[in-house]
Amino acid sequence: MTEEIIIAGFGGQGVLSMGKILAYSGIMQDQEVSWMPSYGPEMRGGTANVTVIVSDERISSPILNFYDTAIILNQQSMDKFESTVKPGGLLLYDPNGITRHPERKDINIYAIEGARLAAEMGNTKIFNMIVLGAYLKLKPIVKLENVILGLKKSLPERYHKLIPMNEAALKAGMENPQEMVSA
Amino acid sequence: MDIKDIVKEENLVYKKTPLMTNNVLSYCPGCGHGTAHRIVMEVLEELGAQAETIGVAPVGCSVLAYEFMNIDMIQAAHGRAPAVATGIKRCYPDKYVFTYQGDGDLAAIGTAETIHACNRGENFTIIFINNGIYGMTGGQMAPTTLKGMKTSTSPYGRDLGSMGNPLKITELVAQLPGTYFVTRQAVHTPAAVRKTKKAVRKAFDLQKENKGLCFIEIVSNCNSGWKMSPVKANQWMVENMFPFYPMGDVKVDGQLVIKG
Amino acid sequence: MGELKLMKGNEAIAEAAIREGVDAYFGYPITPQSEVIEYLMMEKPEERTGMVVLQAESELAAINMVYGAAAAGKKVFTSSSSPGISLYQEGISYIAGAELPCVIANVVRGGPGLGTIQPSQADYFQTVKGGGHGDYRLLTLAPASVQEMADFIELGFELAYKYKNPVMILSDGMIGQMMEKVELKEQKPRWTDQEINEMNGSWAAIGKPETRERNIITSLDLDSAKMEQHNHHLQAKYRKMESDEVRFETFNTDDAEYLIVAYGSSARIAQKSLALARAKGIKAGLFRPITLYPFPMKALAELAPLLKGILSVEMSAGQMIEDIKLAVECNVRVEHFGRYGGIIHSPEEVLEALEQKIIGG
Numbered sequence: 144m145t146e147e148i149i150i151a152g153f154g155g156q157g158v159l160s161m162g163k164i165l166a167y168s169g170i171m172q173d174q175e176v177s178w179m180p181s182y183g184p185e186m187r188g189g190t191a192n193v194t195v196i197v198s199d200e201r202i203s204s205p206i207l208n209f210y211d212t213a214i215i216l217n218q219q220s221m222d223k224f225e226s227t228v229k230p231g232g233l234l235l236y237d238p239n240g241i242t243r244h245p246e247r248k249d250i251n252i253y254a255i256e257g258a259r260l261a262a263e264m265g266n267t268k269i270f271n272m273i274v275l276g277a278y279l280k281l282k283p284i285v286k287l288e289n290v291i292l293g294l295k296k297s298l299p300e301r302y303h304k305l306i307p308m309n310e311a312a313l314k315a316g317m318e319n320p321q322e323m324v325s326a
Numbered sequence: 327m328d329i330k331d332i333v334k335e336e337n338l339v340y341k342k343t344p345l346m347t348n349n350v351l352s353y354c355p356g357c358g359h360g361t362a363h364r365i366v367m368e369v370l371e372e373l374g375a376q377a378e379t380i381g382v383a384p385v386g387c388s389v390l391a392y393e394f395m396n397i398d399m400i401q402a403a404h405g406r407a408p409a410v411a412t413g414i415k416r417c418y419p420d421k422y423v424f425t426y427q428g429d430g431d432l433a434a435i436g437t438a439e440t441i442h443a444c445n446r447g448e449n450f451t452i453i454f455i456n457n458g459i460y461g462m463t464g465g466q467m468a469p470t471t472l473k474g475m476k477t478s479t480s481p482y483g484r485d486l487g488s489m490g491n492p493l494k495i496t497e498l499v500a501q502l503p504g505t506y507f508v509t510r511q512a513v514h515t516p517a518a519v520r521k522t523k524k525a526v527r528k529a530f531d532l533q534k535e536n537k538g539l540c541f542i543e544i545v546s547n548c549n550s551g552w553k554m555s556p557v558k559a560n561q562w563m564v565e566n567m568f569p570f571y572p573m574g575d576v577k578v579d580g581q582l583v584i585k586g
Numbered sequence: 587m588g589e590l591k592l593m594k595g596n597e598a599i600a601e602a603a604i605r606e607g608v609d610a611y612f613g614y615p616i617t618p619q620s621e622v623i624e625y626l627m628m629e630k631p632e633e634r635t636g637m638v639v640l641q642a643e644s645e646l647a648a649i650n651m652v653y654g655a656a657a658a659g660k661k662v663f664t665s666s667s668s669p670g671i672s673l674y675q676e677g678i679s680y681i682a683g684a685e686l687p688c689v690i691a692n693v694v695r696g697g698p699g700l701g702t703i704q705p706s707q708a709d710y711f712q713t714v715k716g717g718g719h720g721d722y723r724l725l726t727l728a729p730a731s732v733q734e735m736a737d738f739i740e741l742g743f744e745l746a747y748k749y750k751n752p753v754m755i756l757s758d759g760m761i762g763q764m765m766e767k768v769e770l771k772e773q774k775p776r777w778t779d780q781e782i783n784e785m786n787g788s789w790a791a792i793g794k795p796e797t798r799e800r801n802i803i804t805s806l807d808l809d810s811a812k813m814e815q816h817n818h819h820l821q822a823k824y825r826k827m828e829s830d831e832v833r834f835e836t837f838n839t840d841d842a843e844y845l846i847v848a849y850g851s852s853a854r855i856a857q858k859s860l861a862l863a864r865a866k867g868i869k870a871g872l873f874r875p876i877t878l879y880p881f882p883m884k885a886l887a888e889l890a891p892l893l894k895g896i897l898s899v900e901m902s903a904g905q906m907i908e909d910i911k912l913a914v915e916c917n918v919r920v921e922h923f924g925r926y927g928g929i930i931h932s933p934e935e936v937l938e939a940l941e942q943k944i945i946g947g
């Protein structure tokens with residue numbers, strides 16, 4: 144199994160940390176992982192993306208042109224990455240703030256109302272965990288228990304009290320991906 | 327009333343100087359760099375000096391100053407702006423030359439160039455933006471970082487024993503015979519902006535008179551690097567930076583100002 | 587198995603330095619490697635092992651702090667990125683001339699000048715052909731993974747002390763910024779003063795006891811005849827490195843008709859290109875130099891007769907290709923491919939270059 148993922152959105156949406164938690168979850172179940180961010184003097188509100196690869200084998204290139212899954216959280220990223228999903232691959236996006244919805248017919252497209260659900264749950268910071276939950280429902284490449292272990296590993300000790308809230312967010316995400324049929 | 331009724335020539339109270347380009351500033355909202363740029367450019371506009379001015383941009387957040395300042399500019403290596411400016415001014419003694427530098431650029435890696443340009447009394451102007459941190463590279467400790475201040479390379483607060491003391495480079499260069507006018511200002515309020523602009527104007531006038539090096543420190547903020555909202559950052563600056571870096575002239579007409 | 591962690595290359599090299607028992611780190615912030623000093627400061631190594639960590643006022647100062655600590659027999663590490671490494675060159679030349687051990691990491695970014703903060707491999711010439719003045723060589727290790735960023739600290743110090751020579755770990759923004767699984771070694775104790783005296787007392791400037799002559803650390807000799815002798819000695823040392831320290835890795839070279847040569851990040855990308863090529867039935871192989879100096883001349887020369895062509899892949903305008911051409915003495919066609927100025931080539935682009943420049947060309 145090799146899963147090649149791009150996660151893209153605004154800086155501050157938790158794009159990088161979602162990727163990090165996913166990568167850590169892979170390590171928890173003895174898989175190989177890589178996490179390659181876009182980096183730079185990202186101003187507030189600038190775009191951020193990260194390529195995550197989870198595999199049973201040694202990972203070659205951590206930088207890719209095409210992905211099994213694209214998780215897309217803003218319009219710029221939609222414009223940039225819709226075309227990079229491999230045929231038959233998955234595009235998961237949050238429709239909040241999206242003005243042009245995906246149009247491809249040869250990939251599986253799902254929406255997750257992450258921003259809305261996070262607001263309803265009273266904490267915008269868990270947005271990325273809701274999206275991650277939806278992704279794992281669609282592609283259960285790592286087990287929920289390993290995600291929790293991954294969270295423990297990637298969060299500093301003083302934040303461990305936040306884990307139950309993150310777990311609730313993951314579960315909320317798992318219940319809510321909506322299949323979209325492109326027009 | 328429609329917006330068109332308001333936006334009319336006769337209602338104009340303020341206009342961007344044509345010496346600022348139309349490029350969108352790359353600075354974080356709330357940062358002082360943009361205001362400092364504008365002041366320098368407004369002074370050059372008043373002097374009608376666009377054609378006779380050469381600016382030197384540093385390495386730091388203002389590395390792209392040439393994108394915003396509508397004059398001929400040269401981008402220098404980290405810390406070397408005063409040497410580059412020396413090269414220009416010595417070849418064009420009648421032009422206005424200035425450097426625009428951050429605290430890391432001017433008071434860490436470029437200390438030697440700063441001190442020697444000041445000591446030689448080079449006839450150019452140094453605009454020094456002191457925000458107490460390395461903004462560009464993501465908030466590391468600067469030579470001007472205050473005692474106990476947290477940065478990414480002083481995550482437990484600046485420890486004077488192992489990391490040294492915050493450097494008052496402005497007071498230091500004021501000691502040198504080559505400096506003529508040395509002052510410390512800010513740009514966080516309209517009143518401060520007006521004062522700073524006066525100081526900048528004075529520095530360029532003195533440059534025309536070949537009086538020696540004029541050095542203007544502008545104590546500023548870095549809300550991103552300090553991890554504060556813009557308003558909070560300015561408050562913090564007033565409460566913490568100003569007591570250590572007091573406002574006002576340090577040297578006037580070649581004479582140290584004695585504060586009593 | 588040691589402790590497994592998900593770390594950036596920059597963090598892994600910093601943690602490895604603490605665990606290696608390094609005595610001192612001196613550096614100056616620069617993207618894309620500031621995480622090295624940030625990680626060290628966060629970890630409080632002065633409490634963990636007694637390691638000294640200092641943010642210098644400039645790279646000029648940092649490399650001379652390294653010179654001082656190395657001259658005093660201490661294990662010292664520093665890191666920077668291209669523009670900072672350019673400022674290190676004077677110090678590196680002195681360190682090589684005075685024959686001092688130390689490990690330096692360059693997390694390369696695109697140039698020339700201030701350039702870009704994105705990854706690049708354009709500092710190859712600077713690293714393996716000189717950089718500073720004089721006839722000296724830097725033992726150069728090129729990691730291709732976060733694991734190797736950590737591992738090359740230990741190997742680097744081993745080689746640095748074996749040859750009393752500076753060792754360069756040449757990575758780039760991609761290896762520095764990416765996170766991978768890394769297995770960390772156990773904490774080694776730092777050398778005690780007595781151990782330093784026993785190991786380095788014959789040359790290091792640590793205070794002259796009655797029982798020995800003075801130890802002087804210098805690269806100067808006004809007597810040219812003696813300077814020539816010193817250079818002879820350095821050259822003999824470099825020849826020994828060239829015969830004993832070559833390291834490389836090969837993939838699918840047994841039946842290869844076409845060879846990609848790539849190091850560091852480019853080798854990782856090329857591995858994927860290799861898989862894509864094999865899937866298309868192209869008999870391609872990959873040769874990855876791990877030491878860039880000494881360059882694996884002999885191993886490449888031995889492969890050459892079996893090959894129809896070689897593609898050198900680097901994130902530069904073509905630097906390592908000169909060494910490949912020297913190695914194969916132009917008996918095989920060698921072409922260069924690479925994106926640069928901060929752009930990373932994709933596996934597909936590398937494959938396309940192989941097909942167009944080598945197979946079709």
Ligand SMILES: Cc1ncc(C[n+]2csc(CCOP(=O)(O)OP(=O)(O)O)c2C)c(N)n1
Nearest residue numbers: 385386387404428429430431460461462616
């Ligand atoms: C030789 C060299 N070393 C380090 C750097 C990395 N660098 C870029 S900007 C900067 C510090 C800038 O801080 P400051 O001068 O205080 O300006 P600010 O960004 O806060 O406005 C550093 C260390 C570099 N570009 N070149």
